[in-house]
Amino acid sequence: FTNHLQKKHARNILFGAHTFWAAVNRLPLSSNAVLCWKFCHVFHKLLRDGHPNVTDLSDMSRMWGHLSEGYGKLCSVYLKLLITKMEFHVKVSDAPPPCDRHFTMFDYLECELNLFLGVFSSLDMSRSVSVTAAGQCRLAPLIQVILDSSHLYDYTVKLLFKLHSCLPADTLQGHRDRFQEQFKKLKSLFYRSSNLQYFKRLIQIPQLPENPPNFLRASALSEHISPVVVIPAESSSPETEHMVDMVTEDLVDTDVPNQPVTEHDWCQNKIPVNEALPVSSQNLFCLSTNRTVPLCLFPLDRCGGTQVRRPVWHVRLHGPLQLQQSERDVQGREVRRLHRTGKAVANEQRYTKLKEKYTELVQGHADLLRKVGPPRPRRYPNPSPTPRTQACRRPGSSEELGAQLSIMETEKAELVESLSKKEAELSGLGEELERIQSSLANERESGVKTAEALQNQLNQKESREQALESQLVAARWATLQGAVEEAERIVTESLALLDDPAHISCTSSADYLASRCQASLDCLDRLHSARNAYLSDNSELVRAVTQFAHLVGDTIVQGSATSHMVPVEQADALSDSVKACGGEALALLAQMKEQESLAAADSATLRAALDGKLRPRGLELQQGELGDLVEQEMAATSAAVESAATRIEGMLNKSRAVDTGVKMEVNERILASCTDLMQAIKELVLSSKDLQRDIVESGRGAASMKEFYAKNSRWTEGLISASKAVGWGATVLVDAADLVVQGKGKYEELMVCSHEIAASTAQLVAASKVKADKDNANLGRLKLASRGVTQATAGVVASTKSGKSQIEEKDTMDFSSMTLTQIKRQEMDSQVSVLELETKLQKERERLGETAVVHWAHTTPLCASLLK
Template structure:
């Protein structure tokens, strides 16, 4: 409880130091502080020691926080202060929240979390140990530790081997430090060293038991050859552990502290599954403290098992033959004790085999039943998942249709709303126009009132014009009526049309002008008449009454306008509310539709991403295949591989056809990007055929002349590089559409053209003479090699007689290596004859050897050509060696001749391997002899180079007696000589290429290649 409370105190710390209040008081800092505080509170509320589920609102706040800051820096800053290693609930809730952030948080959460990978691994190991400290586990727990995966069991076995090996090394080290000739176990120093071995014995017993069970489990899942290393390592540790257990059981110190089990005489047979039932787990017993050292003897588990099996067999014997048989006075079993006759042993053996077979059968039945039930359950799960996916698909389609329908309705409603809004705008526009007209009328009325006031002031002087005023009063009453009629018409026209209001206003203006003129005339009349004052006063009173009536009419008109404006405002508010509600409904439906469409697009995009991931994996494997073939071109072991031009042409033709199919499927995939099933096999076949073409082209180049061989190898390398470029374009979505395999097709066409030029054309020899010609050429080759050997020995004897010093040493080394090469060639020729004889005997059937040679003329011609080349090369090499020994030849000529002989022998081996059986002993001898020739050739080249260096060192220039001018002159001469030699070298290389080309053409004509091409 104290630890939990301390954890709560640590968790409740709301703000770390890095989240403290910043100075400055700026808006951004305040916003950042508020964000960090809210994130800290939400993280502490989501990840706490209370054993309740994480609230969604806290987790949602953490997720939104990662999107806000585009990362998880704040999250990790807060989490690093939580005591995750001290509370399991706290660590569990942290894993829950962290998993949510990885799935729903910002994409940068993964990048920010990679730096904490080691801490997460250590935390997982601390809270999830597979093996307890005492290594005591049941079989079920051992299966759970491997997670029912054969790869995990394989790795677990290796780790147990390492663990047991460390324990055995400790065991052996302690024993080696003791003097076993004396009773060291009774001394204090010896017991100090032996005491820790008790724990080692306990661990070793468990490790040995688990290793045996895991090996039986692995042998039931993997081939026996795959586990050969495991079995060898187990046997070695079994012997060591058995010896150490035996030596420990004889020590007096261990006898009173621990009972050490004895391992069986023979290790378990992992190749027999039933042997697992015979395995007995070794049990180490630690006696109680009160027991005496000699009270409990060491228990041999194997003997106990044997005794129990013996009693079981005796009981079965009594059940079959009757218990009275044991009481028979002639029962030799009772008279002689444990001695049994052959019949009893046979019966026991049969019982043992029957019981073992029954156990195997029961185990097999149980395993088969378990597998069947597991597969059925998996099938049911997959069917349920398929049905659920189909249901979800139908539901999504129905929802999509429904949302489309609602969207159409909303579009219609939106159009209606837009129409209503347009009409409302028109009404508002008209109302504004009416208001403007009313304002103008009001202004005109104000002008009339002002004019009326002026008239009142002027009428003060017309008090004497009573008579004239009476007459004018009638006129004014008439004008009043006309004004009332015009005002009524004006109010009515204001509600209907603005044009009528304008006309009324104009009429009023005209009437006002007329009244002004009349008033002026009345004024002139009043000035002349002073007697009509009383009547004028009456007229003034009537005018005041008329003014009051006009004022009341204007107030009533203002009230009506106000009522109209209030009603218009009410209509506006109602229209705004309806428009707002319809807009909210439309936005909600559009958001729901967008969510469904985004979900559908996400599923579609996920399917496309998975298909493209499969394409990337396939292309990656294809690149690895093509790259391996390119790497083999530089492998020295590949130099001995040869092939024919016919097979190379067949491979290039198949690769060209595959490229056509690949282009078609690639175009279909680029156009739709929905189905990648047809493209994947084409990519795999493309990589396979391109790799095969490259390897076959390289093997064919090993048999071709130098210049065509170089061209063919260059074409193969270019083909591989173009194929890798095309495959890399397929892996990238940006370059997938523009990926083009036309350069690969061009490279294949170039390889085909070179292969067609290299096709052999046969010999101008009768078919009946081929058999005799083969024997003659082989005999001539043997004779030429023997003659060359004799000449080399003769040259060696002459050199020893006439040369001394460095020259003699160089000649002996060169001639000795040439003699070794000739001997290797003799062995190769003999092995070729034996293999040729075997091929003829195994392939001719009832026909004669001559008929066999005639039937296989192409192969025979290859043998003849190779034999000629070997004999000729041996002769030329001896001549070159003779000139070198005499000091007239060049070392480079000897090296070239040795290389030529190696190429000729390789041609002979290749011609012999064409029809030989791959398991033939003579073929193995021939290949061994070919390797010997290659080694001897390397020896000739090495001795020649070494001799050349010794001769050059001997003939080095002496600069001691030369002056500066002489040295400068020699330097200029050397530069001139270098330029001349470089020019000669370039010309000689061109000449060499022409000679090889001509030689190849002549050899083709001589061997009848044109005829074969025509056929």
């Protein structure tokens, strides 16, 4: 969500400016800081590129200004900048502004600098924040700020020169001070921005001069160089290419800003504001006149899109063939492109070599021209000859001069001939160079056309893929809706059978109903998993919905049939549970029928109805099953106690081998007390078995043991429940002791487990005493064993508390090396922990009370039966 604003998104929004303003009113700008930040970025681009209608943003600015973290403060500063920008365009109709409103430009630039500083202060510049998504999200709007700031700086400089030519220098001292402060900030921010990797590929940031302009010297205006911001031109994204084709060529790409204004005489006020701070009304006119083009082309798209709406079977059959054909086409185009690229590179290399040869020939030609020229006679400093000497030497001098002249003429002829050859070779190379340049230009033009054709084909294929994908999603959803509607019909028909008179004679067993409930619960788990994987594979969800409907319908029918086999009170309760289960199933299917609520469909209530209400417990137990179950549970309890004792002995040996010191002493004491408790529980179970045997022998008469248990089913169920509780408590106690010895558990868990075992043994004693004689010897043994369990439980609790105290004394905090501030901080942390623990204690007490009430509600009928 914190990625920077994409240019293609801004471009699409600017193509539909009026639609943009209608959509902005529905955005949660007052509750989402990142969304408000992106809106400010888009709105800034909108102010620069054409839409004249704006809204009042002051309330939003004040609201986000109350937040000092995250995007809140940035949104407040950005909104203030946008408000200042709008007020500037309303007040100032031409640039530079009149002298009575020059403060407006200073305020405008100050807001730009505040946003600059706010963004940089919110980033950690010690890391490469410009290459992260969160950093680019904050840096992206600074491109618009750089464009505005460069123009504002230029106009401010020229405005101050104009003011200094009209007013005394002392009057403008405050203006100069404010400009110098803004100049330092702007120069620093431009320098820091130019060093960021994110801006290097998007914008060319100018560098301001080392020193600010000297406004006291009028000639310094000619030395001023207007900063020019350059944004490299780039091709439009594939998502908007088809939109660009539908509008006229007058539309201007919003990512390429208008070029800065040219130099004029600022004293004549001839530079309009739409050139300086561009708010292009021409772009708005083009948008308003051409926004109907997509609407006109929409019927053509519908008429020409019959190929897209092919049947699904046609797509499934021909899809792989088309994919293979498209892959072969792409490979062929890639081979041709590489071939053309190789030829172009070879031509470039050949052109470079010819150019070097041509330069070498031109240089040689120039050297030859410098060598050729009229011969200069060589003069020697001879002494004045006598007439006789002159007469003797004159014939020899003429012959020498003639020989030199003939040599010079021969050299000149050779040079002229060489020069003509070089010129001919040079002209041939020039013609070949022109031919190669023409061929290279043709190759480039052909490559550009081929790339455009391939891009158009790619766009068409992407549009077809998107259309097919949307059709596939619609078909998936239609299939799911049909399956859900069929499931609702099945469940509704099952519920209707409850009131059908012909169904009254149908019966079923509780075991079969329990199996149907378990199957429905398993199917509910598969339905939940298939719903999570719906987007990738909807077929699994359709199958799960169908199976779920059949299983739930069967459960409803079997529950109604089972109610015909039980007493009236239980039958009414079971029928109500069946109807509630059907209603919850219909509610779940209704949620899955809507696409908005599919992901949030909750099956917890249906699961509770299936697992807690419909599963019969003890509705149909045969006579032989109760007797066998009593023996099995007592044997299982004995086995659990024996296993617990063995585990405790193993933990004790392991602790002696690993631990040392206080920890070993504490662990030995705790495990020894747990061992004593297991021995006491074992003695209690044996005494309970002997007492039950006496009870059965004295009360069954001529009946068998199984018949006695079946006759006293309520008492038998209580005995089974108590035996289960004792075995479970022993297992949990050993697990808690194991965690405590390893240092991963809590001493409180061990205490709670001990108390739970004491309660379970009390339940077992109560269940055994109900039908026993007062003078029975085994009853006395059972009471004595119960007191032994109570004492062993107290021993476990005492050893646990003692060990906990020793461990806490060992871990006492050392305050000697802590400073006063650290001690105060520790005190505050302790107070926070105390408050948190008190709150947690209160909540846990409330939960304990609720759990105790529910547990008592479930066990009250059982306790009443035991007391009888």
